[in-house]
Amino acid sequence: MxxxxxxxxxxxxxxxxxxxxxxxxxxxxxxxxxxxxxxxxxxxxxxxxxxxxxxxxxxxxxxxxxxxxxxxxxxxxxxxxxxxxxxxxxxxxxxxxxxxxxxxxxxxxxxxxxxxxxxxxxxxxxxxxxxxxxxxxxxxxxxxxxxxxxxxxxxxxxxxxxxxxxxxxxxxxxxxxxxxxxxxxxxxxxxxxxxxxxxxxxxxxxxxxxxxxxxxxxxxxxxxxxxxxxxxxxxxxTKYELFNCDGECDLIMVAYGTTSRICKNVVNMAAKEGIKLGLIRPITIWPFPLEAFNSTIASSKNGYLAVEMSCGQMVEDVRLSVEGRTPVHFYGRTGGMVPHPDEILNKVREIVGGTK
Incomplete structure (x- = not known):
């Protein structure tokens, strides 16, 4: 080694x-x-x-x-x-x-x-x-x-x-x-x-x-x-990672790069409140991992949440992958601002209806 x-x-x-x-x-x-x-x-x-x-x-x-x-x-x-x-x-x-x-x-x-x-x-x-x-x-x-x-x-x-x-x-x-x-x-x-x-x-x-x-x-x-x-x-x-996507999820987040690391913390934070989150992490953003959505779409009760350090760009590829079959939500910060785990968790609560 x-x-x-x-x-x-x-x-x-x-x-x-x-x-x-x-x-x-x-x-x-x-x-x-x-x-x-x-x-x-x-x-x-x-x-x-x-x-x-x-x-x-x-x-x-x-x-x-x-x-x-x-x-x-x-x-x-x-x-x-x-x-x-x-x-x-x-x-x-x-x-x-x-x-x-x-x-x-x-x-x-x-x-x-x-x-x-x-x-x-x-x-x-x-x-x-x-x-x-x-x-x-x-x-x-x-x-x-x-x-x-x-x-x-x-x-x-x-x-x-x-x-x-x-x-x-x-x-x-x-x-x-x-x-x-x-x-x-x-x-x-x-x-x-x-x-x-x-x-x-x-x-x-x-x-x-x-x-x-x-x-x-x-x-x-x-x-x-x-x-x-x-x-x-x-x-x-095409490369991607599925994190905590086994079984039924209240919501599946989609994030790449360092934002995905923040989202993994949010998965653990939400679990303490009884909220089951998954994460799709595209490793190639082109080609975009369409298969990741086909394999998880049936198991997410509230669709997907794209989290980005932008005003909403990858979210368009998430919507194209989903093809209207389930809701797609978005949370982003831009201009050099980094999303905070608490901010993302608040957005999750808003989507799934609060603490389970």
Whole structure:
């Protein structure tokens, strides 16, 4: 068993990426994720790998595009406004079918907003986040340990499906410290990168990396190819946790990231009042875990309660999953405010009719 090390979230992200054989990092500083870049700046050159602080977020994501096109594992990180600036490049990367990992340590918005933790980038991350018909796997860890594990998973999934993958945590996960174990992972079978633009390498013609299809018939064919890939990702890569959902529940909460940790405390608090709560914790917020709702909908007497650090974004996916079969309620704080367990429990009492 590997030794546990106390690490700050942002630094653990960077170390996990290095251990996942990230060959190149391109980024630009922005609170609350700057320590990711700082750690990479210190470590990557010492082990013969590339660190480059670009002149802007736009430059950084296009450097990722170029490096990914050669077949090397590469990564960028940012926080909410910086991800907005990277949006066009992310669409190009998805269109060109290039693997990479994008880290978003979310802060409050819109606009410059604030530097406190939030989950208000959910729409940006899960609904494409840029122009065109595309998606990308988005992981939402609830702890620094899970963040480390999912970063290594994201690099593998990116390579398997030739897609950008995002790991999205809020500012708390980036700034807090927890014990971390860098585990030996079971290696997934990865395809050969015979598509990479890295010289002839025995081929008669050069590979060309491209997302431009001027003929509508060709562009449509490419889009259908991408959609078939996304269907495979939905089938094979959806992740979620069911917590205390066995048997009949008065209400099932739905929360991800650090908000789900708060909700687990609410489950225990409610139990002391005779209220049985369950929790669905999406680990991938795209693909969203539809099966989690199909398997629990009959056992929740008062439907679902989505709890978020936003004005209500994931709640829309909960409603789509439920398809009107049961009520969907919402409780959220935004702008960097974090939901308190007592506030959530008050909302639960309001829904279920008070102490049982």
């Amino acid at each position: 590997a030794e546990k090390v106390l690490m700050k979230g942002n630094e653990a992200i960077a170390e996990a990426a290095i251990r996942a054989n990230c060959e190149a990092f391109f980024g630009y500083p922005i609170t609350p994720q700057t320590e990711v870049a700082a750690y990479m700046a210190k470590k990557m050159p010492k082990i013969g790998k590339v660190f480059l602080q670009a002149e802007s977020e736009v430059a950084a994501i296009n450097m990722v595009y170029g490096a990914a096109g050669t077949g090397v594992r590469c990564m960028t990180s940012s926080s909410s406004p910086g991800i907005s600036l990277k949006a066009e490049g992310i669409s190009y990367i998805a269109g060109a079918e290039l693997p990479c990992v994008i880290i978003n340590i979310v802060r409050g918005g819109p606009g410059l907003g604030g530097i406190q933790p939030a989950q208000s980038d959910y729409f940006q991350a899960t609904k494409g986040g840029a122009h065109g018909d595309f998606n990308m796997p988005v992981y939402a860890p609830a702890s620094i340990q899970e963040m480390v594990d999912l970063i290594q998973e994201a690099f593998d999934v990116a390579d398997i499906y030739r897609t950008p993958c995002m790991v999205m945590g809020d500012g708390m996960l980036g700034q807090m410290m927890e014990p971390v174990e860098f585990k030996e992972r079971v290696a997934r079978e990865l395809p050969e990168k015979c598509w990479a633009s890295n010289g002839l390498n025995g081929r008669k013609t050069h590979n060309v990396i491209n997302s431009l299809f001027l003929k509508p018939e060709e562009c449509e064919k490419h889009n259908y190819k991408l959609q078939a890939k996304y269907d495979e990702i939905k089938k094979n890569e």
